[in-house]
Amino acid sequence: CVLIQRRVRGWLQRRRYQHVRAATIAVQKYTRGFLAKRRTEGLRRARAALVIQKRYRMLVVRRLFVLLRTATVTIQAYAKGTAARVQYRKLVRERKAVMVQSWVRGWLARLSYRRTRHAVIFLQSCYRRMKARRELHKLKCEARSVEHYKQLNRGMENKILQLQVKVIEQNKENKVLVGQLASLAASYSRDFEKQKCELEQLQARAGDAKVLSLQRELEKLRAELDMARQEAAIVEEKTSREQTRLTESFEVLEKEKVQLSDELQKLKRHLQEQADSIEEQIALKVAAKSRELQSGFEAERSRYQNLVREFSRLEQRYENLKDEMSFIKESPGLKSNQSVQSCLSELSDQSSVFSALDAEGLIHHLEFQALENENRKLKAELEKGPGPGPGGRESSQDPLRSQLGAATREVNMYKEQLSQATRQLSAAERQIEEMKNKRLVLPRGGCKMTEEDLRHAYDAVCVANAILMEEIREQRAQHEDGTGELHTQLRALRQELDHQQEALGRERQQPAGTHPANHLQEEVYRLNNQNLELMEQAEKQDKMVYKLSRQLKAYVKSVKNFAVTSPASQSAGEPGSVSEITASVSTAGGQLGAGNFRGMLECRKEDEARFMRNLIIDLKPELPSLRELPSLPAFILFMVVRHADYTSDQPRAQALFTAILSSVKKVLKRDHSFETVGFWLTNVYRLLVCVRQYSGDESSVEMNTPEQRPHSLRNFDLSQQCLALSDLAIEAYHQLIRSAEERLQPMIVAGMLENDVLHGLGSVTARPGGYRRAGLGRESGVHTLHSLLVQLDSFHGVLTGYGLDPEIIKQVFRQIYYLIGAATLNNLLLRRDVCSFGNGVQIRNNVSRLQEWLSGKRLQGSGALEALQPLTQASQLLQLNKRTDTDAEAICSMCTALSKSQIVKILTLYTPINEYEERVTVDFIKNVQKRLVTR
Numbered sequence: 001c002v003l004i005q006r007r008v009r010g011w012l013q014r015r016r017y018q019h020v021r022a023a024t025i026a027v028q029k030y031t032r033g034f035l036a037k038r039r040t041e042g043l044r045r046a047r048a049a050l051v052i053q054k055r056y057r058m059l060v061v062r063r064l065f066v067l068l069r070t071a072t073v074t075i076q077a078y079a080k081g082t083a084a085r086v087q088y089r090k091l092v093r094e095r096k097a098v099m100v101q102s103w104v105r106g107w108l109a110r111l112s113y114r115r116t117r118h119a120v121i122f123l124q125s126c127y128r129r130m131k132a133r134r135e136l137h138k139l140k141c142e143a144r145s146v147e148h149y150k151q152l153n154r155g156m157e158n159k160i161l162q163l164q165v166k167v168i169e170q171n172k173e174n175k176v177l178v179g180q181l182a183s184l185a186a187s188y189s190r191d192f193e194k195q196k197c198e199l200e201q202l203q204a205r206a207g208d209a210k211v212l213s214l215q216r217e218l219e220k221l222r223a224e225l226d227m228a229r230q231e232a233a234i235v236e237e238k239t240s241r242e243q244t245r246l247t248e249s250f251e252v253l254e255k256e257k258v259q260l261s262d263e264l265q266k267l268k269r270h271l272q273e274q275a276d277s278i279e280e281q282i283a284l285k286v287a288a289k290s291r292e293l294q295s296g297f298e299a300e301r302s303r304y305q306n307l308v309r310e311f312s313r314l315e316q317r318y319e320n321l322k323d324e325m326s327f328i329k330e331s332p333g334l335k336s337n338q339s340v341q342s343c344l345s346e347l348s349d350q351s352s353v354f355s356a357l358d359a360e361g362l363i364h365h366l367e368f369q370a371l372e373n374e375n376r377k378l379k380a381e382l383e384k385g386p387g388p389g390p391g392g393r394e395s396s397q398d399p400l401r402s403q404l405g406a407a408t409r410e411v412n413m414y415k416e417q418l419s420q421a422t423r424q425l426s427a428a429e430r431q432i433e434e435m436k437n438k439r440l441v442l443p444r445g446g447c448k449m450t451e452e453d454l455r456h457a458y459d460a461v462c463v464a465n466a467i468l469m470e471e472i473r474e475q476r477a478q479h480e481d482g483t484g485e486l487h488t489q490l491r492a493l494r495q496e497l498d499h500q501q502e503a504l505g506r507e508r509q510q511p512a513g514t515h516p517a518n519h520l521q522e523e524v525y526r527l528n529n530q531n532l533e534l535m536e537q538a539e540k541q542d543k544m545v546y547k548l549s550r551q552l553k554a555y556v557k558s559v560k561n562f563a564v565t566s567p568a569s570q571s572a573g574e575p576g577s578v579s580e581i582t583a584s585v586s587t588a589g590g591q592l593g594a595g596n597f598r599g600m601l602e603c604r605k606e607d608e609a610r611f612m613r614n615l616i617i618d619l620k621p622e623l624p625s626l627r628e629l630p631s632l633p634a635f636i637l638f639m640v641v642r643h644a645d646y647t648s649d650q651p652r653a654q655a656l657f658t659a660i661l662s663s664v665k666k667v668l669k670r671d672h673s674f675e676t677v678g679f680w681l682t683n684v685y686r687l688l689v690c691v692r693q694y695s696g697d698e699s700s701v702e703m704n705t706p707e708q709r710p711h712s713l714r715n716f717d718l719s720q721q722c723l724a725l726s727d728l729a730i731e732a733y734h735q736l737i738r739s740a741e742e743r744l745q746p747m748i749v750a751g752m753l754e755n756d757v758l759h760g761l762g763s764v765t766a767r768p769g770g771y772r773r774a775g776l777g778r779e780s781g782v783h784t785l786h787s788l789l790v791q792l793d794s795f796h797g798v799l800t801g802y803g804l805d806p807e808i809i810k811q812v813f814r815q816i817y818y819l820i821g822a823a824t825l826n827n828l829l830l831r832r833d834v835c836s837f838g839n840g841v842q843i844r845n846n847v848s849r850l851q852e853w854l855s856g857k858r859l860q861g862s863g864a865l866e867a868l869q870p871l872t873q874a875s876q877l878l879q880l881n882k883r884t885d886t887d888a889e890a891i892c893s894m895c896t897a898l899s900k901s902q903i904v905k906i907l908t909l910y911t912p913i914n915e916y917e918e919r920v921t922v923d924f925i926k927n928v929q930k931r932l933v934t935r
Helices: 001-141 146-330 336-384 390-439 451-509 519-558 567-572 605-616 632-646 650-670 675-694 699-701 719-754 757-762 769-777 786-803 806-832 837-856 869-879 885-894 900-907 921-932
Strands: 585-587 601-603
Touching: 336 869, 451 519, 451 757, 567 806, 601 605, 601 699, 605 632, 605 650, 632 650, 632 769, 650 699, 675 719, 675 786, 699 786, 719 786, 719 806, 719 837, 786 837, 806 837, 806 869, 806 900, 837 869, 869 885, 900 921
Parallel strands: none
Antiparallel strands: 585 601
């Protein structure tokens, strides 16, 4: 039993141990596997991270490397390109320099060769001349001796023998040539016969071919002739058929014409009957409408009388209010609240008057619209006229019934509009009544009105009453004007209706065979024109009614917001309180009669400032109205002065002259432009001429014509004013010159010295070697001689367009040319780089172009050419030779317009254009100085 238990227990323990051991091994296996997997995953992740970091760092480094390489390559490319371009430019400059040097050296070599060749030829000619003279002398000596004659005869015999031999040889050659010519002639004759036979054979063949072609063309023409005959027959047959068809259609048309004439007669009779019926209906409607208008006019008259009575009541109320105000002024501490309330009620009553005025204007506008619609209806009926429909009398009455229905609907619509306007009027009256019931409640408890407050309140009420009474008077005047216009329109409409009735009566009295279309057409045209006029008047009335309604609303609002402490500010904001300023200048010719016009203008003293501002200070010279007569302001000012002289008002004339001078000076001080200064120089000079011409002096009277002498000034001595005007004109002239100088100053040096126009001179116009960079640095391409001439054209066009005196224009351009010459000469004396032969040629060319411009503008006698004489002589001095005593004498005799120091300065500054030209020596300059001392 114990053994069994031991065995069993051992087996159970062993089995349990094996089970635990297997579980433990399994747990350890899975644990170790999990740890191994986690370690493997960590290793893989670390490996992957290393790979990613490696790739990323490689990419970053590669990008940085590529960027650096690209930048380096770009910088190297630009650097190498810049170096290559610099090298290329250097090579080009060297090549051009070599080329220029080769040209210059070639030119110098050719020049030296020509000089040497000329010298050699001259020496040879001299030597040959000497030998020829010697030979001639020797021959003369030999001719006198006998031996000479013998030798001469011996020589002649030899020559004769030689000539005989030559004649024999030539005869032999002539015989040979004659034989050759005969053989050539025979061969030519044989060839000609052979070619003649061949030509005859060719002509025979060509004739046979031509005959065959002519036969074929003849057959073709015969076939075309047959076809043309057939077509002609077909066309004749068609025309005959068409002619028969046309005759048949003509007969049918004749029958239709007879039928249409019968129908036309029937239609005319029907139209006459319909016209008679329409005329009767229109006459009845016109009579009814006239009665309605008469009744409306009577009602409007009664309303107007009621308005007049209401206005008289308001005037009486205003007198009572004034009495109350005087009573309040005597005892300011009594019944102040009641007085203010009565004032407000008075203002409310006045606003009710404005409401009544607005309602009256609205009623008049509605009546005017009714009349206009009635006129439009009559026009439509006249335009329609008798219709051509053949439907009998019943069909002709249908449009009349429709027109009557339309008129009835329009009348009902106007009645509704009138009732609506009446309701609006009653609503406005109720609103004003409510305003009457409201009272101004003064603050109570703790603050009482003092005597000072009551005095301010009284002053405010007085101011408000005065303003409102002024507005009442204006509204009354406007209402009377509007009522008068409405009455005029009513009378015109009545006359129009009477005229239409008369026209209808004349239409009714016409014979039955006449057609009223022409008269109806004339009436339609006339009614169209009248309707257009009525529409314009209606628009004006609408605008007036709208304006009155806006003013009424503003007044009602001002009454509502009325406060005692700020009456002045409210009264200042009232519309219509500022009247328009009247015209500043009115003609005084009306005093003298239309047939005796004396050319005067009256300027009232209160309008003098406005007159001067509009005519002088604010006037723009570029206005289109001043292009035809630029001296118009001067003439107007003189007409005003003449009126002051005519009225013997010496202080007035002096005040006018003072205002004119101060205004013109203000304009010249404000605007320095050439156009403005030239415009006012022209007008001041024109005014000065007019004052001197009509001053009444003996010299001016003798110069005037018989028609001008009666217009001279009679009462004033304007000598002092003439001096002031002369001083002003001189001042304007100097300012004009300064303005021209400001515009021309930047153009003169660039156009006269630095601009290269003569491009074909080569090295003549080239700058000296050491001054090329300075010349390139200047803005020589901005201004040229052409731009200078264009500016001169502009100046001349402005002055001639303004009508300035030709002598002043000549003086202006003489001054401008002096400015050009002085500025150019001063720059020439200060700059060494422009003192050269090429610049001398250039300056001479520019001066000649300026002279041509003067000739084109007809300003040769202005003295401008003399102003350019120093510059011309300076250019000639640059072009002359400067070597010998003769050259020095020529310089001293030619440069008369230049001073001694200027001549010496130019010679000192003279710079050769290249290294092959000789410089001016010091001895030559001293020689010139000595000669200039004795000049």
